[in-house]
Amino acid sequence: MATDSNLDRTDRDIVRELQRNARVPMRDLAEIVGVAPSTCSERIRRLQSRGIITGFHAAVDLPNLGRAVQAMVFAQVRPLSRDLIATFRRDVLAMPETMAVFVLAGGDDFLVHVGVPDIQGLHSFLVDKLSSRREVVQFRSSIIYDHGEKRALEDLRSYD
Structure with a gap:
């Protein structure tokens, strides 16, 4: 459960993009949201630890x-x-x-x-x-x- 789910613009952009395509390469995701890949990776880790990102899933037919x-x-x-x-x-x-x-x-x-x-x-x-x-x-x-x-x-x- 998220304890502090206030997100800044970069976090919101990361969450939005991962919902659209959770398999986007880190380098591409970082470029889309305008941060370095290491920053993007760290933000994803924090979003997971805060309970905002709870998993990654495959859409199926x-x-x-x-x-x-x-x-x-x-x-x-x-x-x-x-x-x-x-x-x-x-x-x-x-x-x-x-x-x-x-x-x-x-x-x-x-x-x-x-x-x-x-x-x-x-x-x-x-x-x-x-x-x-x-x-x-x-x-x-x-x-x-x-x-x-x-x-x-x-x-x-x-x-x-």
Whole structure:
């Protein structure tokens, strides 16, 4: 968790560029942001130690990985408690179909992003894995037809 996430312009530029392409060579990144490669490298190390940069990831094509169908599954669990929330979150994240789990406030307790090979795979996930859990009292799913994603998020404080 970041303790001091105030970023100067150079740090913001480094974060933005790494979000766009985490494989950019250090020399090129340093040139883009206008600092020496050693300075750039040190700033990245500090951004990591402060918890601002938490990792480097590869973008993948889900259908080519056998996940042609994606869905968002809203679930309610009972009896609601911290232990149940933590256990359910952990268990659902361990399922191979699960791509992300969000703990929510409001009518639903969880939003689960799943990726499966086909509609039958989604049905199996919902019936065999999710509804078979005794703590799940209700769920509903929505198939994702398409989605957009921002690759480079800006630091909103830089606009204050």
